[in-house]
Amino acid sequence: MQMGWQWQEPSFVWFRDVSPRDGLQAEKMILETKDKVQLINQLTQAGVPRIEVTSFVSPQWLPQMADAEEVMAAIDRKPGVVYSVLVPNPKGAERAVATKPDEMTVFVSASETHNQKNVHRSITESLQGFRDIGAMVRVHGIKVSAVIVTAFGCPYEGVVSLSSVLDLAQRLQELGIDEITLGDTVGVANPKQVANMVGAFREKLPQVEMALHFHDTRGTALANLLAAVGSGASKFETALGGIGGSPFSPGAGGNLSTEDSVYCLMEMGIATGIDLKLLLYATQFLVEKLGHDVPSRVFHAGGKMIPVNARH
Amino acid sequence: MQMGWQWQEPSFVWFRDVSPRDGLQAEKMILETKDKVQLINQLTQAGVPRIEVTSFVSPQWLPQMADAEEVMAAIDRKPGVVYSVLVPNPKGAERAVATKPDEMTVFVSASETHNQKNVHRSITESLQGFRDIGAMVRVHGIKVSAVIVTAFGCPYEGVVSLSSVLDLAQRLQELGIDEITLGDTVGVANPKQVANMVGAFREKLPQVEMALHFHDTRGTALANLLAAVGSGASKFETALGGIGGSPFSPGAGGNLSTEDSVYCLMEMGIATGIDLKLLLYATQFLVEKLGHDVPSRVFHAGGKMIPVNARH
Numbered sequence: 001m002q003m004g005w006q007w008q009e010p011s012f013v014w015f016r017d018v019s020p021r022d023g024l025q026a027e028k029m030i031l032e033t034k035d036k037v038q039l040i041n042q043l044t045q046a047g048v049p050r051i052e053v054t055s056f057v058s059p060q061w062l063p064q065m066a067d068a069e070e071v072m073a074a075i076d077r078k079p080g081v082v083y084s085v086l087v088p089n090p091k092g093a094e095r096a097v098a099t100k101p102d103e104m105t106v107f108v109s110a111s112e113t114h115n116q117k118n119v120h121r122s123i124t125e126s127l128q129g130f131r132d133i134g135a136m137v138r139v140h141g142i143k144v145s146a147v148i149v150t151a152f153g154c155p156y157e158g159v160v161s162l163s164s165v166l167d168l169a170q171r172l173q174e175l176g177i178d179e180i181t182l183g184d185t186v187g188v189a190n191p192k193q194v195a196n197m198v199g200a201f202r203e204k205l206p207q208v209e210m211a212l213h214f215h216d217t218r219g220t221a222l223a224n225l226l227a228a229v230g231s232g233a234s235k236f237e238t239a240l241g242g243i244g245g246s247p248f249s250p251g252a253g254g255n256l257s258t259e260d261s262v263y264c265l266m267e268m269g270i271a272t273g274i275d276l277k278l279l280l281y282a283t284q285f286l287v288e289k290l291g292h293d294v295p296s297r298v299f300h301a302g303g304k305m306i307p308v309n310a311r312h
Numbered sequence: 313m314q315m316g317w318q319w320q321e322p323s324f325v326w327f328r329d330v331s332p333r334d335g336l337q338a339e340k341m342i343l344e345t346k347d348k349v350q351l352i353n354q355l356t357q358a359g360v361p362r363i364e365v366t367s368f369v370s371p372q373w374l375p376q377m378a379d380a381e382e383v384m385a386a387i388d389r390k391p392g393v394v395y396s397v398l399v400p401n402p403k404g405a406e407r408a409v410a411t412k413p414d415e416m417t418v419f420v421s422a423s424e425t426h427n428q429k430n431v432h433r434s435i436t437e438s439l440q441g442f443r444d445i446g447a448m449v450r451v452h453g454i455k456v457s458a459v460i461v462t463a464f465g466c467p468y469e470g471v472v473s474l475s476s477v478l479d480l481a482q483r484l485q486e487l488g489i490d491e492i493t494l495g496d497t498v499g500v501a502n503p504k505q506v507a508n509m510v511g512a513f514r515e516k517l518p519q520v521e522m523a524l525h526f527h528d529t530r531g532t533a534l535a536n537l538l539a540a541v542g543s544g545a546s547k548f549e550t551a552l553g554g555i556g557g558s559p560f561s562p563g564a565g566g567n568l569s570t571e572d573s574v575y576c577l578m579e580m581g582i583a584t585g586i587d588l589k590l591l592l593y594a595t596q597f598l599v600e601k602l603g604h605d606v607p608s609r610v611f612h613a614g615g616k617m618i619p620v621n622a623r624h
Contacts, residue, residue, distance in 0.1 A: 001542075001580075005319035187613070190579035191538055219572035219609030220579075222531055223538045226503055230313070253613060260531035267502035267532075268313075297531030301499070301565060 001195035001227060010234035012271045016050035016211070017043050017258050019240035019286070020071075021086055024064050025055070026245045026254075027290060033067045035289045037074045042285060043240065044078045046278035048258070052105065052237070055086035056096040072099035084145070088119060093133040097140055104137055106130050107147040107183075108172075110165050111154035114185075118149070123168070130175050138176075145179035146172045147213065147237075152182070152189035152197070162197055166204050179209035181237060184224065187217025187253050191227035198231035211235035216242060216295065217253030225261055229270070236261065241283050241294030257296035259283060313507035313539060322546035324583045328362035328523070329355050329570050331552035331598070332383075333398055336376050337367070338557045338566075339602060345379045347601045349386045354597060355552065356390045358590035360570070364417065364549070367398035368408040384411035396457070400431060405445040409452055416449055417493075418442050419459040420484075422477050423466035426497075430461070435480070442487050450488075457491035458484045459525065459549075464494070464501035464509070474509055478516050491521035493549060496536065499529025499565050503539035510543035523547035528554060528607065529565030537573055541582070548573065553595050553606030569608035571595060 020040050024031060031039075036054075043051050053075065059066035068085065077083055084103035087093045096104055108126040109115035115123050134144050151165045169180050182197060194212070201210055212228050213236070214221040225236060242257030262274045276298075283299045332352050336343060343351075348366075355363050365387065371378035380397065389395055396415035399405045408416055420438040421427035427435050446456050463477050481492050494509060506524070513522055524540050525548070526533040537548060554569030574586045588610075595611045 001319055001321075003320060007313055007317035007319070008315060009313075190576055192580040216609060217613045218575060219534055219569065220576050222535045223576060226535045226538055253609065257531065263530060264502055264532050264535060268504040297528060297565065301529045 001192040005195065007230045008232045009229050009268075009270060010232060012234065012273070013229065013265055014049055014235045015258060015261065015272060015274065016052055016082075016084070016235070016237045017048045017240055018052040018213075018237045018255065019043075019243055019258070021052040021055050021065070022237070022255060023239040023241070023243035025062055026243065027064065029290065030064050031289055033070045033074065036067070036071050039240075039282065039286060039289075040071070040075045042278070042282035044076065044081055046282055047274045048081070048279070049273055050082040050084065052084050052086060053101070055088070056092035057086075057088050069095070069099055072101065087133065089129050090132045090136065093136055097137055097142065100140075101142060103143040103145055103178075104133065105145045105147060105181075106133060106177075107149055108168070109149045109154070110151045110160045110168060111157040113156040114150045114154045117156065127171060127175060130172070130177065134176050143178045144176070145181065145209075145211075146177045147181040147183045148172075149183040149185045152184040152193060153186065155186050162200055165197065166200060169201065169205055169208065173205055173208050177208075179211060179235075180205075181211040181213050181235075183213040183237075184215055187215035187221065189214065189224050190220060191223050194224045195227040195231045198228050198233050202232060209235065211237060213237040214256040215245065215253050216256055221256035222260055222264060225256060226264075229265070240279070240296075241286055241299060242296045243286070243290070243294055254295045257294075257298070259296045259298040263298045313504045313543075317507065319542045320544045321541050321580075321582060322544060324546065324585070325541065325577055326361055326547045327570060327573065327584060327586065328364055328394075328396070328547070328549045329360045329552055330364040330525075330549045330567065331355075331555055331570070333364040333367050333377070334549070334567060335551040335553070335555035337374055338555065339376065341602065342376050343601055345382045345386065348379070348383050351552075351594065351598055351601070352383070352387045354590070354594035356388065356393055358594055359586045360393070360591070361585055362394040362396065364396050364398060365413070367400070368404035369398075369400050381407070381411055384413065399445065401441050402444045402448065405448055409449055409454065412452070413454060415455040415457055415490075416445065417457045417459060418445060418489075419461055419495075420480065421461045421466070422463045422472045422480060423469040425468040426462045426466045429468065439483060439487060442484070442489065446488050455490045456488070457493065457521075457523075458489045459493040459495050460484075461495045461497045464496040464505060465498060467498050474512055477509065478512060481513065481517055481520065485517055485520050489520075491523060491547075492517075493523040493525050493547075495525040495549075496527055499527035499533065501526065501536050502532060503535050506536045507539045507543045510540050510545045514544060521547065523549060525549035526568040527557065527565050528568055533568035534572055534576060537568060538576075541577070552591070552608075553598055553611060554608045555598070555602070555606055566607045569606075569610070571608045571610040575610045
């Protein structure tokens with residue numbers, strides 16, 4: 001995003017909605033299993049192509065995710081839709097395999113301090129775990145993707161260098177990871193940094209699938225998505241309603257809202273395969289079940305579909 | 313913002329903070345004159361280069377602005393800062409002249425229906441009024457700027473064509489208007505539309521100063537600013553805290569927040585002359601006086617200046 005930087009948008013953008021996992025894990029109220037299932041089914045019906053269903057972490061750490069197996073067993077899976085689960089370690093992966101996800105997501109921090117605070121392991125120890133997980137799940141035809149959290153800045157170490165993120169991405173690629181998501185976990189990325197990161201990543205690791213994950217802590221999430229899209233990125237993780245914020249990442253705000261992202265891209269003529277009206281029905285359901293409002297602006301404004309009189 | 317579109321950011325972006333006018337006019341609670349004065353003085357101290365102080369509309373229509381003369385008389389004016397006032401008609405301009413603003417802002421809608429509903433006149437009648445206002449105020453060395461409201465879409469007529477906006481801008485230029493602001497009054501603009509509009513405006517009217525004004529009704533305001541900045545635009549109207557929303561424009565959400573815009577550009581290395589920390593003190597004051605929260609995300613997150621421990 002320097003002078004002369006050229007816009008190169010994709011014609012289609014793929015969203016992975018992470019509200020059932022990254023969204024709900026920040027909620028104090030534990031949703032009933034049947035409501036989680038209905039939420040995921042509504043996302044499927046709205047045409048969301050990728051859904052992060054749950055995570056296989058210890059119920060002691062995250063009681064919200066204690067019903068991971070039940071949720072995976074009960075959802076209606078639509079052919080072509082990718083249902084993924086998050087796993088923190090080989091033990092979680094072992095539980096997850098039995099539920100037959102399409103994809104398993106592991107995560108590691110770009111900064112040592114955050115990785116220690118988050119999972120009580122060094123980065124190298126996390127990577128060793130990914131090797132074991134890969135060996136365990138690939139025989140079942142399950143893809144493995146990795147999220148590099150705090151890729152744009154760390155609440156403990158501050159600035160995270162672009163080169164350290166690229167080096168970590170290369171180590172992940174060498175482990176056979178199928179896709180890498182760059183996560184702005186605490187919402188400190190700016191559009192120029194995002195464009196530089198996407199450009200550098202695509203140049204260094206052109207054969208690796210790349211996705212991005214933004215939090216809206218400082219209001220920059222949609223602008224960051226725009227900068228990434230203009231740099232050719234076509235995969236994003238967002239959350240219905242803009243809910244979320246990691247309980248273990250100080251300062252993390254809500255996720256970039258799926259509705260707001262889909263609306264903006266749709267208006268720009270970029271396809272997502274998602275029906276915004278059906279998506280907003282899902283938000284309505286989510287809000288009713290959570291019992292509180294959500295940050296999404298389009299949910300409140302109703303896109304442009306709602307006639308003027310209804311907007312008063 | 314088509315393939316091959318080239319990024320061409322300015323090195324400095326000028327903000328006009330419109331919170332004392334566009335912001336406060338949407339508030340039910342009438343702020344005391346001394347608080348309005350303190351708010352404007354705090355904006356001045358934070359380095360905001362242009363401030364919309366008040367509007368000279370009939371107090372019957374907008375009781376919030378009944379003290380326009382008192383506010384103009386009481387503020388501390390810093391040399392170099394542009395203090396502007398909004399006027400709806402020649403009668404308002406007559407009142408305003410006596411208070412010696414640096415600039416006077418008039419406004420007209422891009423759509424006939426919105427202009428009729430907003431000011432009960434046709435577009436041509438509005439322009440006739442601007443001619444009279446120009447003749448009246450220029451002898452006093454006061455500049456005249458115009459806002460084209462609903463420039464990106466109208467709540468009554470829907471789509472507003474780019475060519476109709478450019479034609480109206482040309483008529484304004486022929487009337488001797490010094491600067492034209494394109495207003496997304498109801499927050500329906502998208503980044504691609506903004507980039508196209510900025511490019512077409514600069515090509516058709518290269519000698520006319522251009523500014524932009526976004527509302528965040530659908531969460532797109534900062535992304536729209538980013539698209540405009542990348543198209544070479546360097547003047548924006550924003551409101552402290554992201555307050556606002558015209559009481560006469562159905563569906564209008566709050567203004568783009570000054571703090572969030574300044575923070576994002578600062579992080580991108582684009583200068584604004586504004587001290588974010590002092591600006592956030594002004595937001596704190598505004599929130600206390602209004603007695604309610606404001607949409608700005610940076611106000612809540614505290615930029616990156618606040619240490620992690622304080623962000624819990």
